[in-house]
Amino acid sequence: MTAPRVRAAVAAGLSAAAALALAACGSSSSGTADSGAGAGKSAASATSAADFGGMDALVAAAKKEGTLNAIALPPDWANYGAVIAAFEKKYGIKVQDENPDGASQDEINAITSRKGQGRAPDVVDLGNSFALSAAAQGILAPYKVATWDDIPAAQKDATGLRYDDYGGYVSIGCDAKHVKVCPTTFADLLKPDYKGQVALNGDPTKSGSAFGGVFAAALAGGGSLDDIQPGLDFFHKLKANGNFNPVESTPATVEKGETPISIDWDYLNAGYAKEFAAKGLDWKVAVPADGQYAQYYSQAINKYAPHPAAARLWEEFLYSAEGQNLWLQGFSRPAEMPAMAQKGTIDQAAAALLPAVTGSPTFPTSAQVDAAQKAVLAGWSKAVS
Secondary structure (H helix, E strand, O other): OOOOOOOOOOOOOHHHHHHHHHHOOOOOOOOOOOOOEEOOEEHHHOOOHHHHOOHHHHHHHHHHHOEEEEEOOOOOOOOHHHHHHHHHHHHOOEEEEEOOOOOHHHHHHHHHHOOOOOOOOOEEEEEHHHHHHHHHHOOEEOOOOOOHHHOOHHHEOOOOOOEEEEEEEEEEEEEOOOOOOOOOOHHHHOOHHHOOOEEEOOOOOOOHHHHHHHHHHHHHOOOEOOEOHHHHHHHHHHHHOOOEOOOOOOHHHHHOOOOOEEEEEHHHHHHHHHHHHOOOOOEEEEOOOOOOOEEEEEEEEEOOOOOHHHHHHHHHHHOOHHHHHHHHOOOOEEOOHHHHHHHOOOOHHHHHOOOOOOOOOOOOOHHHHHHHHHHHHHHHHHHHO
């Protein structure tokens, strides 16, 4: 099993992310590829399939390019292995997935440092805050998929620079064979039963899932989307009482028994439960009722994509019912899920397997995320030192 990437939704605040991008060395060996035009429009400037001359023209241009450069898409993250295989089979286009375990900042750096190069990423799947930062930096290309209206207005940039793809809730995964009673709430995690057992999937100053864990802990401890400090206080208590495990949780550390309790996205924990069952592990998953925090990742196209037609076809595939259901089959909640439920195109069996939650999620604004990032950057090392 491939270890999940540390998706860095919070490696830095928006201004810091921009600074990192500006610091990257931009080298160029060739211009952006132009794979042909449909209806007089080049693929690199097409803002929709219709703008290019229709799906048939887009498919033909993408097949001519023959390659899609992706980055930081591990096969066991949100079912990306199956997504990539389905796209390759359907269109005969090879997906080159570089650095599968990379972070969102790695994706941004690859765009800025490889501008004009054939090995630059065509598309990116970014933590939400990084997608907002990339849009502000002017390195993304506007594009609206055919199902644009099915993506909720609050989950997309109005001009098409970025759009939410899939998401989930912070959850608690637990090795029921090694933990006598599995915790189901953040309050449980503070109990003396869990000495040295509670881990995060990464560092919250770099990892989107770990940052989500701090935000969820804040909500459980009386904080809010405007106040993440109680989350830092929670992990300070967790460290002080000996329960916090500094080992970054991965499928490998779980299988070895090094991280028997892992705070991570529910779609990752649920996916691991399915895979671990075949190996004799009993991995339980609970979305803590005292700290429900949900977040989505975002898709975007590199403004300087070396394969601009393939990049746009990839997005069309991801936001088709086939692509959305493939994410759903990986236990993640696709952005078009409400619209698909209304249309009857959703995979109902896959939807029924999602971890149970109560109520409706609320999402932080970009300003709230920015403020929370700065608080975590300033306070995390002190909290767990």
